[in-house]
Amino acid sequence: MDYLYFPGCTLYTKAKNFDQTARNCSKLLGFELKELSKWTCCGATFPLATDNLMALLPPARILANAREEGNVLTTLCAVCFNVIKRTNRLIQGDGEKRDKINNYIEKNYAGDLRVLHYLEVLKQDIGFSQLKEKVQKPLAGLKTAAYYGCMLLRPFSEMGFDDKERPSLFEEFLEALGAKAVDFPYKIECCGSFQSVGSPEVATECAYKILTSAIKNGAEAVVSTCPMCTFNIDHKQADIRQKYLDFKPVPIFYFTQLLGISMGLDHQTLGFEQNAIDPLPLLREKGFF
Amino acid sequence: MKIELTRQKVHNAFAKKVEWVSGQNLFACYQCGNCTAGCPVAFAMEVGPHEVIRYTLLGLEEEALQVNTFWLCASCLQCTSRCPKGIDIARVMDALRMIVLRKKERKDHVQIQEFPEGFLEKVPQIAFISGFRKFLS
Numbered sequence: 001m002d003y004l005y006f007p008g009c010t011l012y013t014k015a016k017n018f019d020q021t022a023r024n025c026s027k028l029l030g031f032e033l034k035e036l037s038k039w040t041c042c043g044a045t046f047p048l049a050t051d052n053l054m055a056l057l058p059p060a061r062i063l064a065n066a067r068e069e070g071n072v073l074t075t076l077c078a079v080c081f082n083v084i085k086r087t088n089r090l091i092q093g094d095g096e097k098r099d100k101i102n103n104y105i106e107k108n109y110a111g112d113l114r115v116l117h118y119l120e121v122l123k124q125d126i127g128f129s130q131l132k133e134k135v136q137k138p139l140a141g142l143k144t145a146a147y148y149g150c151m152l153l154r155p156f157s158e159m160g161f162d163d164k165e166r167p168s169l170f171e172e173f174l175e176a177l178g179a180k181a182v183d184f185p186y187k188i189e190c191c192g193s194f195q196s197v198g199s200p201e202v203a204t205e206c207a208y209k210i211l212t213s214a215i216k217n218g219a220e221a222v223v224s225t226c227p228m229c230t231f232n233i234d235h236k237q238a239d240i241r242q243k244y245l246d247f248k249p250v251p252i253f254y255f256t257q258l259l260g261i262s263m264g265l266d267h268q269t270l271g272f273e274q275n276a277i278d279p280l281p282l283l284r285e286k287g288f289f
Numbered sequence: 290m291k292i293e294l295t296r297q298k299v300h301n302a303f304a305k306k307v308e309w310v311s312g313q314n315l316f317a318c319y320q321c322g323n324c325t326a327g328c329p330v331a332f333a334m335e336v337g338p339h340e341v342i343r344y345t346l347l348g349l350e351e352e353a354l355q356v357n358t359f360w361l362c363a364s365c366l367q368c369t370s371r372c373p374k375g376i377d378i379a380r381v382m383d384a385l386r387m388i389v390l391r392k393k394e395r396k397d398h399v400q401i402q403e404f405p406e407g408f409l410e411k412v413p414q415i416a417f418i419s420g421f422r423k424f425l426s
Contacts, residue, residue: 048383050312190365197420
């Protein structure tokens, strides 16, 4: 089965490594990510002010156009996933807003797309046990921290991704790849998100707490599902080091990069040049390349 | 600070406006502080989210709108997820932000022209787009 795929802006530019590895891995797993023929930015926030209909229009338009091409839509970026899934549910459940939105975008979308995150596709449609069988190069001995962040999980009633306080889906995925997933208390904490624009020092502090918590619990690398989180916990490590002199850099992966390694992809195709902290020394030390 | 409580003060127009924009019942709040305790950015806030709700219910509009609390909120929804009274506190924070940004003076919270050099090239689009949605009128 092929999946309609919404990449989102950042995966086209600053997180090409996330996009490319996912596309390549899909082929190896026997399905294709079929990019939507037309899409725009999703708006990158689900509007929380209830009277802000304007911010619902971009995701609604994406959904309405996608519905003309299929009935399951998948995304990789956790922010896009959150915005699109919440908008979809709102269109499904709120008749008044649905009519207003449809009038504005000149569509007749009922909210009947199934919106899935790529990890959900792997779990529900492929199955982690089948995934495990397809692994060419198990990530044995690699201690990873599955960092969920906020957007996959919250609000629980709308996202329904996993348990809101103690999720385990991401760890199960990493263990299917042969890696060890350490538990750490900050796995569902916020990375500071868009505060990297409003109050960068606050976002740096959030990232510091998450990373030190992961390291304290034995992680050698942290795994992310979101380019926003990745910016805060990977690219901001330089800022962390300026403030906390004893902080030792830790590599950050997109989960699809680890999937790619385990599927036997060559490291040149994994886009490590876009990772701020070079993960190759760690991967070589573990004997993966 | 001495505050005189009256029925009008508690059912004040400002609180009604916050309730309308957020779609939340502020009167459900019993000040347990769970929102503030779990907030990842509370360390940088002048007062916690539960205190801002209290200010609002007391009709202290000026005090509620001048603290940095809702500007620092990253909409991570941890407070929403943990509120024992089911208040979507992140929506309350967004409502306060919107009330300021929708004022006639249009006071933006961030100034794009003040971003350091190279910042635009470094930061991912999603951070800018969501930041601009939250901070610009």
